[in-house]
Amino acid sequence: MIKVFRLPDLGEGLTESEIVAWRVSPGDTVELNQLIADVETAKAVVELPSPFAGVVTQLHQQPGTVVHVGEPIVSFEVAGAEVAATAVAGPAVAPAPAEPAEEREAVLVGYGAAPERSGRPHRRARTGAPDAVAPATVAPVVAPATVAPATVAPEAEAEPAASRPRSTPPVRALARVLGVDLSQLTGTGPTGLITREDVRAQLARPAAEELAEPVVDATTLAPGPGRREETRSPIRSVRKHTAAAMVRSAFTAPHVTEFLTIDVTPTMELIESLRTNRAFQGVRIGILAVVAKALCLAVARNPDVNTRWDETAGEIVQFHYVNLGIAAATPRGLLVPNIPDADRLGLAELAAALAGLTEAARAGSTSAASLRGGTISITNVGVFGIDAGTPILNPGEAAILAVGGIRRLPWEHRGEIALRQVMTLSLSFDHRLVDGEQGARFLVDIGAILADPAMVLTMV
Structure with a gap:
């Protein structure tokens, strides 16, 4: 059989x-x-x-x-x-x-x-995904790739030209805010319903369509006089999901970014001393591990950065734990797996968890479970030679910290100018959840620990 x-x-x-x-x-x-x-x-x-x-x-x-x-x-x-x-x-x-x-x-x-x-x-049970098709609307069984053209087009032609596009009130409200004309959209939801994703996708189309030439299959595009070669690749999997998540975050949460440049020479000296410490034998302690530990300590003093805006429930969710997300660049795109209960880990444990998490992400073996439930994130742009940036929030989180590169620069030290190791921290946060003062206090606490690790004694 x-x-x-x-x-x-x-x-x-x-x-x-x-x-x-x-x-x-x-x-x-x-x-x-x-x-x-x-x-x-x-x-x-x-x-x-x-x-x-x-x-x-x-x-x-x-x-x-x-x-x-x-x-x-x-x-x-x-x-x-x-x-x-x-x-x-x-x-x-x-x-x-x-x-x-x-x-x-x-x-x-x-x-x-x-x-x-x-x-x-x-x-x-029907899920909350806007594109989910209720079982009762599809019969007989047809492969999903063939459903949309066959079922949506006839209904669209049957509707009067002057009728209002099919959508829900929240979607129409979103379209008004973003300035999108629903009559120009073709819905991808059940029976042609226009979804939030359809509205957001429309934002990127006008500029691209004005500049784009007629679409030509890359396999048939032969270089000729005055024509340059180009390669087209389908948008799939992780990169497709990341793009949708970043657009959703950028147009949902009001982002604010604050910057702090600090002398991290004492932290770098601490890292160097730990290499010969027996308690840290076999564990590679780097700047990211120290920053992660400093962030967890600062969260305890500034809990508003470790929250989530629940639009559906009309509530602010306060997390009493830190699931620390680490942005990792992989061949398949950006992933943000997280370390559960990072605030309960010591420095050596945190460093080991960071190493394992990053290795799994780059090898493509990250579990789906580790990509869910993050509460606050770090992105290390310094490894790419970048000093600072304005990171976009991981959806569902209130803050993300960008760690810049460490530079030897002239810096005021004990009343004199000396070459010191200097780094810039960039904190983006959701202004619905975090005020400018709260974000500044959180960032200053992290900076104080990195500028003088002994300051931890005054914070715990």
Whole structure:
């Protein structure tokens, strides 16, 4: 009996994933929950387990292919019982005519093997994602890539030209604030509904369209007289998710950035002395670890920077712990994994956690769990030779600290001019949550520790 495994819903409202690599080939025998593929979501690379035990008969997708949730990716030859409703769905396994909506739910497969169920499948609760399609609106089962053109266009043509574009009141309010004409948009939501993402995406189009030449497939664009070569790459996975998150953050939270330049020579001397300290043998202490520890201490004195604005609940959420996000540049784009309960770690533990977290991010093995739940972040722009910047907040956080490069500069020291190691800190914060004075006190506390590590004794 042939069973088709369709790309599962990996959660978080993600609708597509890219096949990175297959771990099996046609003809291979696999066991239940054996890892069969690596897929990259907008969050991280995920290992995909097999929901069946049997023989691989066909790989429907090649590595590098972006697959939508519900599309077939691999087929198995399985002996025994009937196909579980949660494992197979499609035109070849049609439900009773009276229950077309339930077949759509069957396309969304859970992680790993699921026990077989009898009777009507349990309908999954609708998520808050604006582009989520309710099961009742799609029948029969069709691959997501083919739904939008087929279902939206006829409805759009049937509507009178003077009718108001289909959207919700919050989306119309957002469009008015951003100056976007809804009549110029084509909705990507259920049955053509215009979503927040459609409105925000429109902001970047006018300038690009004015400057752009007619779109030409990169494979057919041959350089000629007066024409320069160009390469076009699809926007996928992590970079696509990061771009959407940064746009959402920039247009949602009112950003303010404050700067502080300090003499960190005492901190650099401390780091040098720790290299010969037995308590820190085998642990590499760098400036980022010391800054991270200073930030955690400063948060305890300035808790307003460790908060979140909950628009839905109409509340300010105060975190009594620090899940410290560390922005990491990776070949797949920017990731911000976090260290849980960083405020409870000593300097050596924090340095070890930073090293492991950064290594995992660059290797592409960051877990999806480590990318969620951050409360405040650090971005180390100094490693790229940058002195300062205005970092954009990680969505859902009130502050982010940019650590600049360390320079040997003439600096006032004990009443004289001397060459000192100087660094600039840049703090961006959400002005809805943090006032200028609160941000300044937080930044000054961090600077005081880095300028004179002994100041910690006055803060704890």
